[in-house]
Amino acid sequence: MATPKVEPRTLSGFRDYLPDVMLPRQRMLERVAAVFESFGFAPLSTPALEYAECLLGKYGDEGDKLLYRFRDNGDRDVALRYDLTVPLARLMGMNRDLPKPFKRYHIAPVWRAERPGRGRFREFTQCDVDIVGADSLMADAECIAVGASVLRALGVERFEIRVNNRKLLTAMLDMVRVEGEAALGVLRTIDKLPKIGEAATRELLRTENALDDAAVDTVFRFLALDARSPGTLEAFFEGHATGLLGASELRAVLQAVAEQGFGGAVAVDLSIARGLDYYNGTIYETFVGGLESIGSVMSGGRYDSLLGLYTGEAMPAVGISLGVDRLFSGLQELGLVEAQASVTQALVTVFDDATRPHSYAIANTLRAAGVSAEVFLGAGKLKKQFTYADRKQIPWAVVAGPDELARGEVTLKHLKTGEQHTLPVDALAARIRGA
Amino acid sequence: MATPKVEPRTLSGFRDYLPDVMLPRQRMLERVAAVFESFGFAPLSTPALEYAECLLGKYGDEGDKLLYRFRDNGDRDVALRYDLTVPLARLMGMNRDLPKPFKRYHIAPVWRAERPGRGRFREFTQCDVDIVGADSLMADAECIAVGASVLRALGVERFEIRVNNRKLLTAMLDMVRVEGEAALGVLRTIDKLPKIGEAATRELLRTENALDDAAVDTVFRFLALDARSPGTLEAFFEGHATGLLGASELRAVLQAVAEQGFGGAVAVDLSIARGLDYYNGTIYETFVGGLESIGSVMSGGRYDSLLGLYTGEAMPAVGISLGVDRLFSGLQELGLVEAQASVTQALVTVFDDATRPHSYAIANTLRAAGVSAEVFLGAGKLKKQFTYADRKQIPWAVVAGPDELARGEVTLKHLKTGEQHTLPVDALAARIRGA
Numbered sequence: 001m002a003t004p005k006v007e008p009r010t011l012s013g014f015r016d017y018l019p020d021v022m023l024p025r026q027r028m029l030e031r032v033a034a035v036f037e038s039f040g041f042a043p044l045s046t047p048a049l050e051y052a053e054c055l056l057g058k059y060g061d062e063g064d065k066l067l068y069r070f071r072d073n074g075d076r077d078v079a080l081r082y083d084l085t086v087p088l089a090r091l092m093g094m095n096r097d098l099p100k101p102f103k104r105y106h107i108a109p110v111w112r113a114e115r116p117g118r119g120r121f122r123e124f125t126q127c128d129v130d131i132v133g134a135d136s137l138m139a140d141a142e143c144i145a146v147g148a149s150v151l152r153a154l155g156v157e158r159f160e161i162r163v164n165n166r167k168l169l170t171a172m173l174d175m176v177r178v179e180g181e182a183a184l185g186v187l188r189t190i191d192k193l194p195k196i197g198e199a200a201t202r203e204l205l206r207t208e209n210a211l212d213d214a215a216v217d218t219v220f221r222f223l224a225l226d227a228r229s230p231g232t233l234e235a236f237f238e239g240h241a242t243g244l245l246g247a248s249e250l251r252a253v254l255q256a257v258a259e260q261g262f263g264g265a266v267a268v269d270l271s272i273a274r275g276l277d278y279y280n281g282t283i284y285e286t287f288v289g290g291l292e293s294i295g296s297v298m299s300g301g302r303y304d305s306l307l308g309l310y311t312g313e314a315m316p317a318v319g320i321s322l323g324v325d326r327l328f329s330g331l332q333e334l335g336l337v338e339a340q341a342s343v344t345q346a347l348v349t350v351f352d353d354a355t356r357p358h359s360y361a362i363a364n365t366l367r368a369a370g371v372s373a374e375v376f377l378g379a380g381k382l383k384k385q386f387t388y389a390d391r392k393q394i395p396w397a398v399v400a401g402p403d404e405l406a407r408g409e410v411t412l413k414h415l416k417t418g419e420q421h422t423l424p425v426d427a428l429a430a431r432i433r434g435a
Numbered sequence: 436m437a438t439p440k441v442e443p444r445t446l447s448g449f450r451d452y453l454p455d456v457m458l459p460r461q462r463m464l465e466r467v468a469a470v471f472e473s474f475g476f477a478p479l480s481t482p483a484l485e486y487a488e489c490l491l492g493k494y495g496d497e498g499d500k501l502l503y504r505f506r507d508n509g510d511r512d513v514a515l516r517y518d519l520t521v522p523l524a525r526l527m528g529m530n531r532d533l534p535k536p537f538k539r540y541h542i543a544p545v546w547r548a549e550r551p552g553r554g555r556f557r558e559f560t561q562c563d564v565d566i567v568g569a570d571s572l573m574a575d576a577e578c579i580a581v582g583a584s585v586l587r588a589l590g591v592e593r594f595e596i597r598v599n600n601r602k603l604l605t606a607m608l609d610m611v612r613v614e615g616e617a618a619l620g621v622l623r624t625i626d627k628l629p630k631i632g633e634a635a636t637r638e639l640l641r642t643e644n645a646l647d648d649a650a651v652d653t654v655f656r657f658l659a660l661d662a663r664s665p666g667t668l669e670a671f672f673e674g675h676a677t678g679l680l681g682a683s684e685l686r687a688v689l690q691a692v693a694e695q696g697f698g699g700a701v702a703v704d705l706s707i708a709r710g711l712d713y714y715n716g717t718i719y720e721t722f723v724g725g726l727e728s729i730g731s732v733m734s735g736g737r738y739d740s741l742l743g744l745y746t747g748e749a750m751p752a753v754g755i756s757l758g759v760d761r762l763f764s765g766l767q768e769l770g771l772v773e774a775q776a777s778v779t780q781a782l783v784t785v786f787d788d789a790t791r792p793h794s795y796a797i798a799n800t801l802r803a804a805g806v807s808a809e810v811f812l813g814a815g816k817l818k819k820q821f822t823y824a825d826r827k828q829i830p831w832a833v834v835a836g837p838d839e840l841a842r843g844e845v846t847l848k849h850l851k852t853g854e855q856h857t858l859p860v861d862a863l864a865a866r867i868r869g870a
Contacts, residue, residue, distance in 0.1 A: 006489055008528030008745040010482055011513060016526050019477035019539065026478055038802040040779035040809030040829075042454035043461055047445055047558050048483060048515075048544060049503075054441055068484075070505035073548040078446060080483075091451050093443030099826035101812050104454065109483060113508040123482050134812045138791075142812070149802075259792040261799060310443040344475035356573075357694040364696060367473040367584075374475030377536050377569045377577070391534035394475075 013114070013122030024337045025328055028154065029107055032127060032322065035153050036105040039146045041129045044104045046087040048111075052079040058086045058306070060184075060277060066112045080111040084128045085306070085319065092132055093310025100133025107324075119294075119325065128300075130319030132307065137249055140282040140302055141256030143320040147286060147298045148262040150322065155336045158289025159297075161262075162269035163253065166279045166301065167246030169270075171237055172222045176215035185209050187273040190219070194271065227268040228254075246281075253282050278303040282318065288330050297327045341393040345372045346432055348398045349386075350379040358405050362398055362425055369429030373398075389415055396432055448549070448557030459772045460763055463589065464542055467562060467757065470588050471540040474581045476564045479539045481522040483546075487512040493521045493741070495619075495712060501547040515546040519563045520741070520754065527567055528745025535568025542759075554729075554760065563735075565754030567742065572684055575717040575737055576691030578755040582721060582733045583697040585757065590771045593724025594732075596697075597704035598688065601714045601736065602681030604705075606672055607657045611650035620644050622708040625654070629706065662703040663689075681716075688717050713738040717753065723765050732762045776828040780807045781867055784821075785814040786836045793840050797833055797860055804864030808833075824850055831867055 010016060017025065033043070052069050059066075059082055069079040081087050084106045092098070107127045114120055129146055131139040144161055151159050169190075173183045189204045196204075198220070205211045205219060226232050227250065237243025250268065257266050274283045283301030288294070300320035307315035331337045348363045350356050359375050366373035374394075376385045382399065389397050399411040404422065412431060413420040423431060445451060452460065468478070487504050494501075494517055504514040516522050519541045527533070542562045549555055564581055566574040579596055586594050604625075608618045624639045631639075633655070640646045640654060660667050662685065672678025685703065692701050709718045716737035723732055735755035742750035766772045783798045785791050794810050801808035809829075811820045817834065824832050834846040839857065847866060848855040858866060 005744055005747055006525075006528075008489065008525045009486065010525075010529070011484055011486060011507075011511065014482035014484060016482070016529070017480040018526075018530065018533070019479055022478045022480055037778045038805075038807045040777070040807055042778045043457045044454055045452040045457055047449035047451070049446055049449060049546070049558065051444065051446060054443070065508075068507060072446075072503065073500075076446065090441075090443045090445075091453075093441075094445070094451070095453065098453070099823065101823075103809070111484070123484065131812070136812045138810070138812045142810070256791075260795045309440055312440055342475070343472045343477045347475075356691075360695045370473075372473045372475055374538070375573070375577070377566070377571045377573045388534065388536075 011122070013116035013120075015121060015123070019343070020339070020341045023340045023343065025324075027340075028328060028331065028337070029125075029127065029324070031153050032150050033105065033107065035150045036129055036146065039103075039129075039142065039149070041103045041105040041146070044091070044106055045108065046081070046084070046091055046106070048080055048109075049078050050081055050087060050090065052077040054090050054310075055079050055082055055086055058278070058309075059083075063112075066114055068111045068113055082112055083110050084108060084126050084321075085130070085303070088128075088130055088132070089307045089310050089317075092307055092315060093312075096311065101139065102132040103129070104132075105129045119329075121325070125324040127322040127324050128319055130317055132317045133315060134318070135316050137252045137282070138256050139316075139318050140249075140253045141260065143300060143318055144253070144257050144266065144284060145260040145262050147284075147300075147320045147322070148265045151265075151286070151288075151298070154327075154331060156288055156331070156334065159265060159286060160289070161266045161284050161286045161298070162272050163250065163257075163266055163282065163284045164268065164270055164272040165246040165250040165253075166274070166281055166283055167242050167249065168222075168233065168237075169246075169273060171240050171243030171246060172219065174242065175240065176211065176218050178209075178211070178215070182209065184277050186211070186219070190223070190271055191273040193223070223270050225270060227270055249281055274299065274301055278306040280304050284320070288334070291330050291333060294326050294330055294333075296323065297330055298322050342395075343372050344374045344392065344394045346374075346396040346398055346428075347385065347389040347392075347394045348373055348375045348400065349382060350376045351399075351401045352379050355400060355402055355405060358400050359398075362400055362410060362428070365425060366398075366429050366432070369433070371429045371432050386413075386415065395435075398428065446557070448551035448555075450556060450558070454778070455774070455776045458775045458778065460759075462775075463763060463766065463772070464560075464562065464759070466588050467585050468540065468542065470585045471564055471581065474538075474564075474577065474584070476538045476540040476581070479526070479541055480543065481516070481519070481526055481541070483515055483544075484513050485516055485522060485525065487514040489525050489745075490514050490517055490521055493713070493744075494518075498547075501549055503546045503548055517547055518545050519543060519561045519756075520565070520738075523563075523565055523567070524742045524745050524752075527742055527750060528747075531746065536574065537567040538564070539567075540564045554764075556760070560759040562757040562759050563754055565752055567752045568750060569753070570751050572687045572717070573691050574751075574753050575684075575688045576695065578735060578753055579688070579692050579701065579719060580695040580697050582719075582735075582755045582757070583700045586700075586721070586723075586733070589762075589766060591723055591766070591769065594700060594721060595724070596701045596719050596721045596733070597707050598685065598692075598701055598717065598719045599703065599705055599707040600681040600685040600688075601709070601716055601718055602677050602684065603657075603668065603672075604681075604708060606675050606678030606681060607654065609677065610675065611646065611653050613644070613646070613650070617644065619712050621646070621654070625658070625706055626708040628658070658706050660705060662705055684716055709734065709736055713741040715739050719755070723769070726765050726768060729761050729765055729768075731758065732765055733757050777830075778807050779809045779827065779829045781809075781831040781833055781863075782820065782824040782827075782829045783808055783810045783833045783835065784817055785811045786834075787814050790835060790837055790840060793835050797835055797845060797863070800860060801833075801864050801867070804868070806864045806867050821848075821850065830870075833863065 067079040233247035279301040281302035285296035286298035302318040304316040363373040502514040668682035714736040718736035720731035721733035737753040739751040798808040
């Protein structure tokens with residue numbers, strides 16, 4: 001081949017996952033998927049590439065600009081998916097007769113042409129569960145419960161799912177006479193409150209969102225409400241139908257979450273706004289105790305009108321999305337990620353060509369017993385073979401030389417401690433697994 | 436939102452996988468990955484998008500044309516990955532100090548702008564294992580053994596891995612004085628032999644590849660050799676170093692495969708050529724008994740010079756790639772795919788708001804015992820709840836009305852047979868699992 005040497009590099013904002021990261025990350029996602037399935041969510045998959053028109057206009061102008069959009073070889077206007085929600089909406093539009101409520105999970109990469117930065121990538125994994133076709137607030141509660149179950153399954157003990165209802169925010173904004181695009185602007189400002197504090201938020205509301213002082217006061221009077229105390233929200237929204245509906249929805253969701261045993265994991269936070277404009281009911285974000293600064297690890301809410309854009313008929317939906325990267329680094333900080341540099345539990349060494357069939361047989365026996373084993377790809381000096389195992393962080397080496405084999409035995413060596421034992425081949429797997 | 440209704444559609448050559456396909460497909464890939472890991476292959480992941488220059492020139496002119504290549508928002512020349520081998524080569528070039536032999540598997544989609552057709556898609560899943568940095572022919576044999584183990588783990592009883600060595604073909608072509616691009620052309624013609632037969636292949640070799648009659652005869656004399664019989668290849672290639680090396684490599688690989696207990700799964704087929712130009716040693720394709728017409732379900736070989744393009748130093752490599760779609764449809768034809776339309780094993784019905792906490796508790800108990808359970812999202816008429824379970828093909832329904840609950844019992848109904856039993860809540864999971 002005449003091709004010249006190419007400088008090997010990845011695009012900025014894109015990452016390789018080498019086995020030492022990929023292994024624990026994959027184990028984490030397998031556990032997450034198992035929890036999803038235990039609640040009856042089924043996996044599905046959609047293409048990476050969609051017609052651009054299917055994606056445009058769903059993420060706001062900002063989002064549209066971040067699409068990886070191009071003309072394909074057939075001059076079609078296409079784009080890489082930006083999230084997993086809009087493709088779900090598109091899929092529901094194409095498969096009207098799927099039994100509802102339809103419960104699915106989807107774990108897959110998405111692409112956004114953001115400026116790369118600390119913890120911000122152009123390709124990242126989304127991990128979503130959604131329930132389509134259920135009006136019942138039990139569905140909202142189920143998304144919260146499955147999220148809480150995931151965190152518990154991953155060993156996270158302290159976390160808080162902060163719940164709000166978009167109707168409360170809409171009603172409050174209606175009281176200060178802000179609606180449409182301007183309302184979304186105010187919600188985005190409110191979303192910054194935990195990061196920038198009250199003074200800066202008040203300032204932004206006055207300057208960027210053009211609220212007067214009375215309106216800003218109303219916003220903060222709302223945010224300071226003790227939402228869980230009976231009657232408080234109802235008093236604030238007296239006579240305002242949307243506000244009262246939001247209050248009753250919020251209480252119903254909290255009730256159903258508590259009935260599932262997750263009451264202690266949930267708090268009401270009226271400042272949770274969620275940037276995306278398609279949410280219209282319950283919304284939530286999740287913070288891990290002691291790691292609040294990494295941001296929400298799991299968010300979502302109810303979005304009843306998005307799917308109608310594709311299906312032509314109202315189709316309620318609610319979902320929750322795990323921030324896989326954030327969650328994984330959170331678990332690392334909490335010491336909940338078991339380091340595993342190698343999948344191989346035992347290296348079976350090879351003495352020479354004559355004994356090689358025995359090495360192969362030993363490896364087959366180990367694999368059949370559920371122990372991952374590799375046979376050294378070569379033969380000769382044991383020291384070289386041990387060095388390979390060491391560098392790969394393989395815990396055990398099996399030595400099967402002619403003397404041992406003549407006795408039907410092998411030597412099992414623990415590479416870190418150097419301890420070694422001679423034992424029958426049959427006993428090998430149990431010994432390694434029991435270690 | 437003012438966005439108008441969008442026609443929901445997918446791009447030609449792209450597919451959604453709904454749960455009824457996704458579930459058995461995912462189970463299949465999980466089994467495949469488990470076999471890979473039992474041999475010590477570790478998972479890794481690379482970006483979907485690469486610098487175009489990293490991919491160009493590796494797949495031939497044909498391949499380059501099939502790249503999804505575009506300018507990103509930063510005007511970078513980028514392309515979606517075309518396979519998983521070139522990204523591996525790029526990764527090895529960036530991570531020189533990974534311990535070798537480096538054994539990885541990678542299961543992920545790739546994109547090729549082919550004309551879509553029966554069984555040919557623009558987005559499809561590749562599933563590769565590769566060993567980088569091992570000269571030993573034991574590595575070639577290991578790839579064959581892991582492939583055979585995968586098929587056995589999936590329940591495929593009759594299959595044949597057809598092995599050849601590129602050096603034999605190169606030497607044979609050298610004997611008829613064909614080399615370089617012309618040699619690749621002849622190999623591509625030979626590759627068609629099983630599909631188009633001897634007469635048509637001879638014709639193509641004369642017309643398309645401009646071989647004279649004597650050369651065509653040599654090609655067919657080579658193809659007719661009984662390669663396994665001792666001395667046959669050696670006699671044909673007497674005095675030709677490359678041919679003799681190919682013969683000895685082939686014999687060594689067959690030997691090491693047999694030592695691993697897979698001798699019966701392997702045949703020599705001198706007409707296996709593999710289209711890609713980077714193979715330089717062992718090559719193989721795999722056919723399932725009775726399903727030869729679907730083509731090879733698993734192919735690969737040794738490619739010792741590809742990685743050097745990125746690493747700047749010789750880096751031997753050998754791998755095998757599963758055709759996920761072909762294999763899955765093959766398994767379906769053989770009746771080896773268990774249909775599973777629903778992940779949910781039991782629907783817990785809801786009588787009313789007062790009993791709902793009990794329904795939630797029952798579902799939690801089932802999940803903790805490893806039974807996937809969902810709670811009906813609503814309450815009221817049991818008939819409606821059973822209809823939902825029926826449509827979703829959920830096998831069991833749990834009825835927990837006030838009377839049953841007062842006795843600490845529930846009724847378990849099998850939806851297909853209509854049979855039902857009353858039993859204590861504690862006994863529920865065991866009953867469902869034992870069914």
